[in-house]
Amino acid sequence: MTPNTLKTEQKQELIASLINEGEKDQAIQLLNEWAIQTSFNEVIFSILEPMLINWGKLWMQGKLSLAHGYISGKVAEEFYLLAANDPEFKSSSGKIKGTVILGNAEDDFHPLGRRLVRIYAQAAGWNIIDLGTDVPSEVFIEKAIENNADIIAISAMMFTTAKNILKVRQDIDKNGLSEKIKLAVGGAVFKLRPELVSEIGGDGTVDTAIDSPDLFDRLINQLKIRN
């Protein structure tokens, strides 16, 4: 059976198998071929997203490694970029759920979790503006106002850098934005010390990047109810 004649489930398995072997370029090439034969929408919603959701579950259960998550994230990231250039996909894309300003806390140089959040949240329909590592509070606020953002999402790996998020909380409140912008926080330190979320003024957190779209959904719903 050639890849062209495979059933949807078999295509998902084939992509999973290529990712498992670290064959990122082959996986993207195959997805692209299928997209040409059908459409980017078809490939994303029937093959890639169900596979990613399944992998996310396996990852959370400890059955896949961080490297698996990294490769699948890279495949998704590069394929979404291809899709973004497709006029049909652009015109048929669903409504953007909202805008998230994403970045690592000031002094934090651990980008992996943040990058995975960006990939999974973009795939779920969020407009993500990624500011990178070591982002000062003023830049988070400035970009949030400039882009009329709904959520500021900040990643921090360590206790010391997580404490820098408190400044963002204070600046949100000081600028009268607390009714308009929610503060999502995440990173290894919040798993170890869950009480830290409220201590630094976070509005919510999740344990893994794959859950970040659900957190953003919850937070934007809170804003809608309030406003």
Added chain:
Amino acid sequence: MNSLERILATVTGNETDYQPFTMLLSLYGASLIKSDTSTYYRDPEIWFEGQQAVVDTFDPDIVISPFSFPIEASAFGSELVFLNKYAPNIRKPIITSLSQINSLQIPDFEKSEAIKFFLRGNELLSGKYKGNKAIASPIHSPADLPSLLMGIEMWIDTLLFHPEYIDRIMQKTVEHFVRLGNEFLAGGTTFLVVPVNFTNPMMITEKIFSKLLPYLESAFRQIKGPIVIHNGGCKIMSFIDRFVKLPNVIALVLEHTESFDEARRIIGDKTILMGNFDGPNFVNLNREKATDITSKILNNRKADKHFIFATSNADIPYDTPVETIKTVVDTIRNFRKYDSV
């Protein structure tokens, strides 16, 4: 039977007078002597004072020379951040682009304050306890060290998509590992402890592991003493069949949720198994719970002559009550290991 004899009996599979044990109380030494951690992790004399307090208070069979992988990475130039009541961490990795690997300098042991801290701490520990206690020296695996020099993401990315750079950095980390490991052993260390924080199935795929194994084999073969593989806070079960075949490996420390019985099925009866009380969780336990967990582990390994009770994962936290740790120690000392076996 002193502590060293007890540990050596475990290596040869002979009976001991009581269950040998160790705990990762490196950070806790600072707590016992009320030292701030930034001094404790810079001054080997202060650090040694803390470890003497650990021995005086808990009397473990294995004492552990200075333990901090970020400090080891700082010897290559990575920036450290010192944290109150925690061990230091990496603020910023030294490598931010792959081209910098070529100019990465292996630490000069004569000049590096970080390396001098490790070696002097080990020297002080050996001077006091050699011949009486087993001395364990933690050292970063050459396959894990790049994750602190360039960050986890870049190291995974390199292993997956930039194979030409793997050998360049691994040559440097293997050379450093062999030199530092053998310096420890020459300075009185009984065995090296090599955590696999990165080289484990929670972090990497089988395919990546197979790329790293030849480097580990080469590095371990050049070490002039025994090696203990430590879980580093991650599950290691699906890799242990490969770990035990590496040169000089005599023991594995399992992660706290992993099964000794399963490990024995995979690797047989001869390799020492250690574990598996979750060290970082000590701070959350009352004495009854600590006793209960300790007893379960001891009873599970009652007949196992190649077993050393140990904490798994990272350091026991700074704020853990002394009584909790003493409760665990008392439970071990009162346990009749070979009765009714």
